[in-house]
Amino acid sequence: MSGGKGNDTLTGGDGKDVFVWTLTDRGTSDQAAVDTITDFNKKDDSLNLRDLLRGERDDDGDNGKHSNNGDHEKSDVGDLLNYVNVAKVGGNTVLHISTEGKFSGNESSSAISNKEDQTIVLKDVDLTVEKGGHGEHAHDIDQTATLLSMLKNGNLNVD
Numbered sequence: 120m121s122g123g124k125g126n127d128t129l130t131g132g133d134g135k136d137v138f139v140w141t142l143t144d145r146g147t148s149d150q151a152a153v154d155t156i157t158d159f160n161k162k163d164d165s166l167n168l169r170d171l172l173r174g175e176r177d178d179d180g181d182n183g184k185h186s187n188n189g190d191h192e193k194s195d196v197g198d199l200l201n202y203v204n205v206a207k208v209g210g211n212t213v214l215h216i217s218t219e220g221k222f223s224g225n226e227s228s229s230a231i232s233n234k235e236d237q238t239i240v241l242k243d244v245d246l247t248v249e250k251g252g253h254g255e256h257a258h259d260i261d262q263t264a265t266l267l268s269m270l271k272n273g274n275l276n277v278d
């Protein structure tokens with residue numbers, strides 16, 4: 120299922136749904152395209168960003184070619200942090216995306232919004248993992264753990 124260019128609202132319905140973005144779907148860093156999925160199901164559904172993220176690769180620089188099945192290794196997120204930043208807004212999970220991988224992986228939300236050219240809102244579902252513990256940042260989102268969990272659960276496909 121694909122929204123195409125511009126802002127779209129997507130509803131998958133029952134069963135396993137794959138939501139696909141291609142590079143031409145993106146907006147600009149001045150005005151990101153915002154797509155909303157109304158019924159993303161953690162158990163069955165996945166986001167395919169393979170074509171949207173330009174040059175994303177895993178950490179060993181082999182573009183996933185030498186892993187067992189050609190997929191992103193499930194143990195590391197590689198430079199995915201430069202492309203995707205996950206936020207929790209109310210009951211929604213929001214993916215901020217820089218298709219050119221311009222995020223530093225450690226920056227303020229305003230810096231992120233200046234660089235993002237695609238936003239994906241997953242309504243009423245929480246895919247985030249918090250840092251945990253008791254410190255001041257305990258409830259901050261652990262970006263690496265969140266992306267790993269999405270990759271592992273099949274909610275996110277980038278290769």
Ligand SMILES: [Ca+2]
Binds near residue numbers: 125126127144152154
């Ligand atoms: Ca769109």
